[in-house]
Amino acid sequence: MSSNDLSHLDMGALAELREVMEDDFQILVETFIGDTIERMRAIRATLDGNDPDAFSRGCHSIKGSATNLGLPALSELCRQGELIGKFKQMEKAREVFDSIEREFEVVQSLLREQV
Amino acid sequence: MASSVLGSQKTLKILIADDNQSDRMILQNIVKKQGHDTATAVDGVDAIEKFSEFRPDIVLLDALMPRMDGFEAARKIKLLAGEDLIPIIFLTSLSDAESLAKCLEAGGDDFLSKPYNRIILQAKINAFNRMRIMHKTLLRQRDQIAEHNDHMMREQQVAKTVFDNVAHVGCLGANNIKHLLSPLAVFNGDVLLACQKPSGGMHVLLGDFTGHGLPAAIGAMPLAEIFYGMTSKGYALGDILREVNQKLRKILPVGFFCCACMAELNFEQEEIEIWIGGLPDCYLVQGDQLLKVASNRLPLGILKGEAFDARTYRFEMKHGDRVYLWSDGIVEATNAKGEMFGEKRLQQVFEDNLQEPNLFEKIRRSVVDFMGEGGPSDDLTLVELTMMPEKELGIENNYLTNTGLKGPQHWRMAYELCSDSLAVFDPVPLLLQIVMEVPGLRTRNGEMFTILSELYTNALEHGVLGLHSKLKASPDGFAEYYRLREERIRQLDGHFVKVDVRHKGAVAGGVLTIRVEDSGKGFDYQKLDGKLPGPTCYSGRGTALLLSMCSRVEYFGQGNIVEVDYEWQA
Numbered sequence: 121m122s123s124n125d126l127s128h129l130d131m132g133a134l135a136e137l138r139e140v141m142e143d144d145f146q147i148l149v150e151t152f153i154g155d156t157i158e159r160m161r162a163i164r165a166t167l168d169g170n171d172p173d174a175f176s177r178g179c180h181s182i183k184g185s186a187t188n189l190g191l192p193a194l195s196e197l198c199r200q201g202e203l204i205g206k207f208k209q210m211e212k213a214r215e216v217f218d219s220i221e222r223e224f225e226v227v228q229s230l231l232r233e234q235v
Numbered sequence: 236m237a238s239s240v241l242g243s244q245k246t247l248k249i250l251i252a253d254d255n256q257s258d259r260m261i262l263q264n265i266v267k268k269q270g271h272d273t274a275t276a277v278d279g280v281d282a283i284e285k286f287s288e289f290r291p292d293i294v295l296l297d298a299l300m301p302r303m304d305g306f307e308a309a310r311k312i313k314l315l316a317g318e319d320l321i322p323i324i325f326l327t328s329l330s331d332a333e334s335l336a337k338c339l340e341a342g343g344d345d346f347l348s349k350p351y352n353r354i355i356l357q358a359k360i361n362a363f364n365r366m367r368i369m370h371k372t373l374l375r376q377r378d379q380i381a382e383h384n385d386h387m388m389r390e391q392q393v394a395k396t397v398f399d400n401v402a403h404v405g406c407l408g409a410n411n412i413k414h415l416l417s418p419l420a421v422f423n424g425d426v427l428l429a430c431q432k433p434s435g436g437m438h439v440l441l442g443d444f445t446g447h448g449l450p451a452a453i454g455a456m457p458l459a460e461i462f463y464g465m466t467s468k469g470y471a472l473g474d475i476l477r478e479v480n481q482k483l484r485k486i487l488p489v490g491f492f493c494c495a496c497m498a499e500l501n502f503e504q505e506e507i508e509i510w511i512g513g514l515p516d517c518y519l520v521q522g523d524q525l526l527k528v529a530s531n532r533l534p535l536g537i538l539k540g541e542a543f544d545a546r547t548y549r550f551e552m553k554h555g556d557r558v559y560l561w562s563d564g565i566v567e568a569t570n571a572k573g574e575m576f577g578e579k580r581l582q583q584v585f586e587d588n589l590q591e592p593n594l595f596e597k598i599r600r601s602v603v604d605f606m607g608e609g610g611p612s613d614d615l616t617l618v619e620l621t622m623m624p625e626k627e628l629g630i631e632n633n634y635l636t637n638t639g640l641k642g643p644q645h646w647r648m649a650y651e652l653c654s655d656s657l658a659v660f661d662p663v664p665l666l667l668q669i670v671m672e673v674p675g676l677r678t679r680n681g682e683m684f685t686i687l688s689e690l691y692t693n694a695l696e697h698g699v700l701g702l703h704s705k706l707k708a709s710p711d712g713f714a715e716y717y718r719l720r721e722e723r724i725r726q727l728d729g730h731f732v733k734v735d736v737r738h739k740g741a742v743a744g745g746v747l748t749i750r751v752e753d754s755g756k757g758f759d760y761q762k763l764d765g766k767l768p769g770p771t772c773y774s775g776r777g778t779a780l781l782l783s784m785c786s787r788v789e790y791f792g793q794g795n796i797v798e799v800d801y802e803w804q805a
Contacts, residue, residue, distance in 0.1 A: 152257040186347040
């Protein structure tokens with residue numbers, strides 16, 4: 121499955137989240153963005169290819185919260201990154217990382233519009 | 236918000252451990268909205284610390300976390316929880332079967348996949364809460380059962396001690412009794428009692444109560460009390476059985492009763508009297524003859540007083556003859572193949588070993604061998620009674636314990652029995668009981684019984700009923716005597732027997748004076764005039780017998796009043 125086929129935002133999931141979080145929805149969005157920036161920075165440090173497991177763990181972590189936030193495309197890219205690390209195909213790591221970074225930029229502004 | 240199923244809306248304490256802050260926030264909001272209290276942890280180590288502080292009811296645990304992952308944290312948490320059930324639900328975006336299985340192996344009870352669905356999460360929390368409550372109930376009930384069981388065992392021990400003190404005052408140690416009885420007999424419902432009669436002879440009762448444990452022990456108490464009490468007061472076998480039957484019928488619940496065999500051994504006459512109800516047939520070995528005594532009455536505690544049948548068998552039993560009694564444990568002893576020992580095998584053992592002096596041991600051995608290793612040999616009850624001269628029994632004629640009280644030393648009583656009461660009531664046990672209140676006289680139970688019984692029988696039969704003892708000299712006369720007795724005992728209007736008893740204590744002993752007056756015509760006692768009848772005239776007025784025990788036997792009036800002195804020394 122390609123990330124191009126998936127939407128940036130799952131509007132149904134977001135509506136439900138908003139209901140659950142109520143006034144905390146904005147805080148949730150900011151927390152997610154802040155945490156993800158941190159994690160992206162950590163993943164970038166593993167791109168030299170020496171620690172594929174760390175690359176995999178980083179992608180896995182973003183995948184989890186992206187899934188919960190209703191971000192199907194970002195979640196799918198992170199799943200690919202997780203597998204690349206797991207199967208030690210670090211030559212493909214940079215390409216996936218760049219895609220993740222681009223998708224994160226997109227959802228960041230889309231999410232902020234939702235707040 | 237969906238309402239909870241089965242109304243388990245109680246506030247639970249839920250620990251959420253996830254390294255991902257946004258995920259944690261979402262979970263916490265979902266769970267709080269459902270009305271529960273939460274605590275959060277950011278990794279495995281933190282989760283264990285928070286677990287100890289917060290004592291949660293349910294733990295939501297992320298699988299992959301820094302410092303310590305969820306798998307290890309789950310194992311530690313389960314260890315800390317001990318026997319309490321603290322459900323762990325793994326939070327995971329892992330989806331391969333192997334990873335999910337790993338969650339359960341580590342002690343997880345379920346998992347919840349991302350994205351979190353609040354309806355599924357709520358359903359899981361409710362389901363695990365029900366399981367948790369069920370587990371708590373189970374533990375509580377288990378502890379209660381263990382406690383009740385301990386309590387019951389303690390009670391049974393006490394019951395057994397009390398029972399032993401009640402039941403074992405008898406003469407089971409006599410040389411003519413061999414018995415095999417479970418050390419826990421009171422719990423398998425079998426009871427064996429033996430007691431000497433004041434006038435000589437012995438009563439033995441083997442009882443098998445339905446049920447085990449306390450119901451059997453409770454029934455055995457009055458059985459033993461009545462058996463010992465009435466036997467030592469001189470009551471006859473039939474009276475004792477009637478009393479026991481009535482008592483058990485009154486106290487035991489429906490469906491509970493006592494199969495029993497009661498025997499009276501008469502060592503002088505070399506006779507045995509047997510009543511057997513509900514127990515298996517018993518065997519009498521007379522010389523080289525084997526006689527099966529069929530069980531022919533209903534157990535004790537079933538029939539109403541008037542319907543109870545106390546009729547007995549009577550057999551001649553020479554010195555050396557033996558009688559064997561058992562409860563169904565012997566007949567129903569089962570071997571490894573599930574076969575029962577049965578009546579046939581038992582009879583064969585008897586037939587093959589009639590001359591064997593240790594037949595008792597032969598029977599025991601045969602049953603134990605039949606059952607093979609590990610058979611429940613403590614469920615076997617077997618009794619052998621041998622006829623022998625009373626002096627060879629090897630027991631003191633007195634086992635009645637001294638109360639330690641001094642008792643009455645100086646007293647007098649008068650008792651008068653009138654009209655038709657003379658036909659239906661025997662006052663001797665009652666009188667004996669009063670006399671026995673003097674501790675020093677207790678050891679002379681047998682003599683006291685003989686004197687009272689002789690005086691009363693004389694007053695009633697020769698005095699009131701006017702029966703002449705000479706009649707008894709021939710077999711025909713013997714029958715005529717009893718025919719006349721039956722006839723006359725129905726016409727007692729205006730008749731009486733008065734008994735006057737006095738006791739005067741001395742420094743170490745005393746004098747008991749008994750005066751008996753009847754409403755009969757009396758007899759010409761002047762004829763006795765010092766020439767007392769010889770031993771051949773026992774059926775006179777028993778004067779010789781009385782004189783052998785009393786220091787004075789004197790007649791008054793027209794011979795309808797007799798007075799005796801019985802002197803005793805401590």
